[in-house]
Amino acid sequence: MKKGLLTFIAFLFTVSLVAQQLPYQNPKLSAEVRATDLLARLTLAEKAALMQNNSPAIPRLGIKAYEWWNEALHGVGRSGVATVFPQAIGMAASFNNGLLFDAFTAVSDEARAKSNKFSEQGGLKRYQGLTYWTPNVNIFRDPRWGRGQETYGEDPYLTSLMGVAVVKGLQGPDNAEYDKLHACAKHFAVHSGPEWNRHSFNAENINPRDLWETYLPAFKALVQKADVKEVMCAYNRFEDEPCCGSNRLLTQILRNDWKFDGLVVSDCWAISDFYKPNAHATQPDATHAAANAVLNGTDLECGSDFRNLPEAVKAGLIEEKRIDVSLKRLLKARFELGEMNSDQVWPISYSVVNSEKHQNLALRMAEESIVLLQNNNNILPLSKKLKIAVMGPNANDSVMQWGNYNGFPAHTVTLLEAMRKSFPGAQLIYEPGCDRTMDVAVSSLFQECSIDGKKGFVAQYWNNRNSEGEPVATDVLKNAFRLTTTGATAFAAGVNIRDFSAKYKTVFRPTKSGDVTFQFQVSGRTSLTINGEIVNRNVSANTPTNVYQLKAEAGKSYEIEIAFSQGNTDANLNFDFGTLVPLDLSASIAKVKDADVVVFAGGIAPSLEGEEMRVTVPGFKGGDRTDIELPAIQRRLLQALKDAGKKVVFVNFSGSAMGLVPETQSCEAILQAWYPGQAGGTAVANVLLGNYNPSGRLPVTFYKNVAQLPDFEDYSMKGRTYRYMTEKPLFSFGYGLSYTKFVLGTAKLNKSSIKANETLKITVPVTNAGKVAGTEVLQVYVRKVKDVDGPAKTLRGFKKVNIEPGKTSQISIDLTSSAFEFYDWTQRKMMVTPGEYEVYYGTSSDAKDLKKASIIIR
Template identity: 30%
Template sequence: MRKYFLAIAFLSSYVSYAQSPAYKNKRLSPDVRAKDLLARMTLEEKVMQTQCFWAQKAGLLDTLGRFDEAKAGTVLKNGLGEIARLNEKGGPNSDGRHPKEQAELYNNIQRYFIEKTRLGIPVMVHEESLHGQQTQDATNFPVPIALASTWNEALMGDVFTSVAAEVRARGGQQVLAPVVDIVRDPRWGRTEETMGEDPYLISRLSVAQIKAYQGGGVYLGRDKVAATLKHFGIHGQSEGGLNVSPSNIDIRTAREVFFKPFVACIQEAGAMNVMACYNEVFGLPAHINSYLLKDILRKEWGFKGVIVSDYYAVRDVQTLHKVTPSLDEAGVLAINAGVEIETPDPDGFKNLAQAVKSGKVSVKVLDSAVKRILINKFRVGLFDNPYVDVARADTLVGSASKRAVAYRAAQEAMVLLKNDQQVLPLDKNKIKTIAFIGPNADKCLLGGYSGKPRVTISPLQAMKERYGDKIKVLYAEGVTLTDKNNWFADTINLAADNPDKSKIDAAVEIAKQADVVVLFIGGNESMNREGWASNHLGDMPTLELLNGQIELVKAVAATGKPMCAFVNSGPPLSLGPVTAIVPAIMQCWYLGQESGYAMVDALFGDINPSGKLPISFPRTAGHIPAYYNYKPSARRGYNLGFDASSLFAFGHGLSYTNFGYSDLILSEGKIKTNGKTTASVTVTNTGSRAGAEVVQLYIRDDYSSVPRPVMELKGFQKIWLEPGQSQTVHFTIDTSALSFYNKDMKWVVEPGTFTIMAGTASDKTTSVSLTVIP
């Protein structure tokens, strides 16, 4: 009898599926479902799938911020592709909603699209989630340049698995992340959003991110989101380090350096979206550059996802790049070049229906774009599981488990730049009075694209909480950096009357009372940031410590008190004057909501720092470019004794223990051009503390038909060792590690000798020679 009822149930289900449209059948592939749905759509319905609402979403809400179905019905009867940042209470960049509040609003909006539009096509919601969702209560993790300093692929997976779950729980299905741009000019205000200067490191870390965001299935899990690679093709080495300025990079460098992470994320991790960059690339704005978007991205690399515009970038074709006086024409140029959805609001795509009717945009181009958009909606489960559990959103977002991941990330992101005489860690049992001095001592700096997490903690607060009953804690700001610290504010100025002698004098008096002084210096989120408009600038012509900080450091040092420095910043700063004075320096970037705990725990050795620099530290802005993988003709040297090397090299990072390297060997010292060998090196913890080391492998092609970099990262492993423990680390060296574009732009391995280097940093390696024969 039971088998009979099961058979009837199955037959009933089959008949139901057979009678309903194919696009509603979740047993079919997203591609088949999208093709079926596309055939049922009108021109107007198709065009609306290429549209996004951001500022315009306010027109869908009543005075209390609730969804107003009547208002929506007048403008959204034909559906909508995406809504941007549903978390915002008011207009763009306004305060965020609490998780439960956003989830409820999302369900109400989604119900309208499913139940009130003709075909019931759900709307996609995208969110900013560079290092945690940019909204109220979301867990805030270290900024990407800090996460890259961990050199830990598994940790990246844990972080972005957490981010994806939080975004999805409150009604988001797509994130505008990760940024996989390579930065070669740290004056650029968006440096903190990147993972540094190296294509191999960024590729490995970004592939881990994409897999964490999306998972591995055709249909995404309920806690997964569609990722968006930013910003294709070259964003991080523009003229003068200025955001959106032309990127004057040759095709060889573009392919060998800047494009590498995009290829890896598309071909290895299956990224579902790619966002074009604002810049000119090869002399043409990326958003109307079909060579970039069609020939390279689609035809050559096989990208099958959606190409997304950056915010207002289609409008920029008219207003910034001055290609056409017509906004509609800008839209035509963009969609014909390959852009498929315009963000954040309809501008150039607003009148696409008329462009199709007039023949300026073919039905084939529009259908191709809409089909890809629909496929993504099917893949994230919007047609099959469109709603979220409101109660779950409140308990999952900002939970204790997410905080634990944020703390672990902050712990591994700190880079010990200098530690003369083993000043760090401090012995908490020998200190009776400690002074925290500097503009960042009592601030929890989160970095750009941050919301308001449930919990934040400054170093001063963490110190008092952890040790206030045992150690007397003194504090002085010393100097003030900016008139306000608001990443969203349009106008930022340096604080007036700095250096303020009276404030520095007060800090000196505090220092005199302490057994040890900890300096908290650097920058804040308002000093180097995204400059998204001419009235909202963010790039800097200098990397110096500003507004009296050097005077403060010198004055405190003159007291003779033992001292160390913790540096917060988005880009690498010119720390030469500080390194000449301060014996121990920790680079902390912006470590997220748990930053205070992490810094204090590192101060006393409860954390043994293991971070490595993902970007070179130039001595001054005049030393830019400073990246390590330069060509042999570069870095000849400067006149009058000025050093051309970096202050701190790519891959540099000390520990509270020591690591020794020995026995670098190759399994085969001679291989063919299609062969492979294994490089092995033994690493020993020669100190007295347990610690982690990032073992780095570099390769140099000694002589080649075109100039090659002096060295390139081709492998790394992070290992944990107890005192006295050794581990042999193995790296496979094959054609992918030895190939390059020859003089004919063919991807080849050339016979010859290669130098294989392994070590603790790019400037601290041992080497062996590899011979490659035809």
């Protein structure tokens, strides 16, 4: 009786606590106070659980489950339908940080609307929360890096401005009661490939000048100018310490020097690299790794090694009060977002998702991202009276346009679709011509597939490996499959990245008889069934492989089913089927013989360059590239078209700089289109037809070939990028043509000398001497005279201005003291020192496009 009475009294006490509002439950209190109160109520085991990205619910305290992991690199990623903007490198080419802010304000609207809807179902799962792991502000120091497409280019200043715009757009107004979202600056620091050895790579012997002038400025800007709420530490080691266990990076620089008070999150499973023998192996086991990471400044783990923190406390490796420091940051962040509140704090209608306003914004950003690299004899813009042939492997590939870390647009306009609207019927010829990399291409027959009234394949997904129970997600795939979990990308929203399975079904109704080839590239257990018969039980293909040939008869129906389950590694499923078309140069050229101009959509694709990929195509390794030239098969076809007397406009789709030396000879015009998102086809067509006058500028140097590049694993900036390159590149950083001509006058400086804390104003008259309106990007670079090992020049300001024909605009740019800040070897820090400085102004970083002025700093 006594024990029962005590239990009843405890029950009443618990009910009483629930009935009255505890301090952490009171939204009128500050996030700091609420976090402090809640922290004191947690057990050590609960604390460790909350410090992992997949944070569980704690029902006794009313804490809901929360998943910290979410993506929004260029639109809300991996979470169903969303507006898909151009890949980050393309948005950098806009040189328009104001437009980028607008784009990410739209992204944050969609993100909040989606999260509000998901929250109605309970705790927030992966890709449903409010903490977004973007932007990537690593420096794109080498065009071979597959993830360079996720960055804002090679320049620290441009990267800083673009990154600040992204963070402010995502996090919302500073004076709001609750943060709209939390952004994350990644990957801190000195991280830009190679992908194939990132778990063991040591960035060592880094020149202090390179560290402070190149690799750190963007992170500092996001911390001090944008108040970014999270920083993600990188996979690699920095000076022998894993970045997620680097006291110098995370404590001395980030916390002490920059006064960062947000939270540090590890890259996914980076803590496991601390002890794995094939990785860094700097710690003996997971318990030591977890303690080491927290002690050196990592607060939140993407992974599960922090579950060992209680054991680390027991072993004396770390004190619980140090764990409390990190956990309080996490709790405070959740309160700042209003995620712990019972009511929604940012009630945004779901109708904003892919709204007409956002679609228009995606189109404008795609247009501003396009760079005109060459326009011989002013072949562009194209007359609508011409007969046009559209060719190339990227002309009708919507998935290519999405880039990586992408969302899923309601509709993607390809270049072929957009061109058909302007050149109807016989005025336009479509001839693919070749595959991206192979001599034989698959002419897809997806358009002849449907099931249950839906075009393409219907997909069903289970979060187990045996397709048991009810599916957790369904989808419709209208194009060739390009599915991967590499980079922790789910096959579909709500689907695990491990321990999952899928079935893809359709009915194929061929309009012509003939051999139909089924082509796979897979990692996982896969089978192919046709009309109930398993025709290939264990598909095995590390490279695109033709695994089955069907002798199809017109008028018949063929039920196709592909069964897939994840194996012991990352899952990949690339699939297409259709007729094999061997490259026949003469046949392809014959089909376009009547065309006045050939628009060739070529380049590469995110399926070839990206994060830690299993790609074995020649020229590509682990997601990186081993050369930067256009694949040989495309070069052959372009040269054959040239030899046949065809005028070719080459549209290059890629996430990185390409060595296009032969293409400057075989093609009349060259457009760089990047991975332009859902409106990419319309944007490119608008530029080709003159509906939009191109204004994009290169955020990276286009080298001639890999011979102009230092060793990929050498992190010294010597010989890299426009700032340190001594050879002449193919196309310079900041370069881009227009359909009009701009003439720059002589700059006026408001002072001939300034003090170190004063601002210099430079005003440049820019005249549109052409016949059409256009947009110029005035660029200002600074060089410190007598700085023997400093950069030849470095971007310190730019302004994008539209000018009507015959008009002159007086463009003014302010250069604050930071514009003259360089690394000082005597003081061992960044600072402004007295002396003479050269100020270059013009239309690209190329010396021929620049004029010079001088300024003395007293």
